[in-house]
Amino acid sequence: MPLPITASIPVAPIKSERENVKSEGRAIGEFSSLVGQSTAVSLLEGAIATNRIAPAYLFASVDGVGKTLAARIFIAQLFDTNNLANHPDLLWVEPTYLDRGELVNQSELAHSEVKPKSPPQIRIEQIRVVTQFLSCRALTAPSKVVVIQDADRMAASAANALLKTLEEPTSGSIILISSQPQKLLPTIASRCQAIPFHRLNGSNMIRVLERLGNAEITNDRAVVALAAGSPGQAIAHYNQLQTMPKALLEQLELPPTNALSAIRLAKEIDTMLDFERQLWLLDYLQHRWWQVLSNTNWVEKLEAAKVALLKMASSRLVWEVLLLGN
Known part of the structure; x- marks a missing residue:
């Protein structure tokens, strides 16, 4: 029986503050708002133009250069809508803390005075939700998309579960966002199309x-x-x-x-x-x-x-x- 999606498994907000790079007032569906990432833009625009969307992508580079913004633009163009908040065919996952038996997204504690005793991680419970989400047909978009923020923070059990999901055909795509891709399982990274991002010049x-x-x-x-x-x-x-x-x-x-x-x-x-x-x-x-x-x-x-x-x-x-x- 598939795992029910419940409130105990938090879903990350679409507007992440991790990258601190936003759309500069333009429509979020425009890649022109992404500065200094011509290689990534070319690959993503090409995928949309040819309708050849990979089952999995790896957006890799240091934090703060536009990986999250690129993911939002890519999904907006794929879905043909700028309204991604609460979209039924988009699941955004980020590392969580365990607080009194409940999972709490790392972004929720980013500006809190609460100081967790252990670092956040992506847990197997979250990957089970991902697997169930991708097992269903898309409702309004051409396909479902899952974004996993800070994918290098996956617990070992979560990584193994994700690998199994990547090995099986699904009705959607997974985007892994990572500032430390070397920490990912090589077998996970090898199943993703790499989208490189670079540090910006002066x-x-x-x-x-x-x-x-x-x-x-x-x-x-x-x-x-x-x-x-x-x-x-x-x-x-x-x-x-x-x-x-x-x-x-x-x-x-x-x-x-x-x-x-x-x-x-x-x-x-x-x-x-x-x-x-x-x-x-x-x-x-x-x-x-x-x-x-x-x-x-x-x-x-x-x-x-x-x-x-x-x-x-x-x-x-x-x-x-x-x-x-x-």
């Missing part, structure tokens, strides 16, 4: 950020360097920067020049910032101090501090060792 980065109303980000060279060609990551890093205590950032414009300042700063960082924000600050300072000092020693010290922090060393001690190393 001019395209500026173009996208300006159209999204984030032109001010281009003035922060450290944030732009951190983003490494990803407009979505540039926005995420800039937003993270805004959450940092301004007085602390001002004190870290340059490395401290005396031991007393170093010890005081280490204490402030340990007290004011949680683990994730400390990791982010180390990345930010790598770019910031390199641009100001052009000193590879500081880059290496900051990287060593990050490694130590990830090994669960005392965060205050990590910062003291780093900042006293002037």
Whole structure:
């Protein structure tokens, strides 16, 4: 008996914030709103023009370069409608947290103060829903489509279940979106048509950020360097920067020049910032101090501090060792 689709298996919202790249005011069905991804656009437009839609696709690249936007445009053109919200022939799946026996989409907790103890994952229960969904005929669209966001976060059991689904003929297509495709089962990746996405060059980065109303980000060279060609990551890093205590950032414009300042700063960082924000600050300072000092020693010290922090060393001690190393 097929598994019933119930409210306990959450469905992700169509408008994902993972990529932070939107349609720039155009109709979402236009590939012209996707900047700097000519190869992906050519492949997807060709599939629609020839009506040769693959059973499975793999949209792979770093976060924030337009993979989710491309999926929405592709589906909108395939379905011949811009109204994808609650479409009966579209299922959008994303990793979930297990909270008091209920599955909660990762996007629902993205801006919550709740800090889950384990990372989100795509679970076998969700893949069972995918399998059932694809076993039925499309209602209004030419075929059904399932999008699996962050597909590399699949649990082992979920991956094996998805592989079985991919091996069997269905009445629709599956789009896997991944920023770490190397983590997918090779047997899953080999059954998908790869749609490559790339980091944007400088001019395209500026173009996208300006159209999204984030032109001010281009003035922060450290944030732009951190983003490494990803407009979505540039926005995420800039937003993270805004959450940092301004007085602390001002004190870290340059490395401290005396031991007393170093010890005081280490204490402030340990007290004011949680683990994730400390990791982010180390990345930010790598770019910031390199641009100001052009000193590879500081880059290496900051990287060593990050490694130590990830090994669960005392965060205050990590910062003291780093900042006293002037």
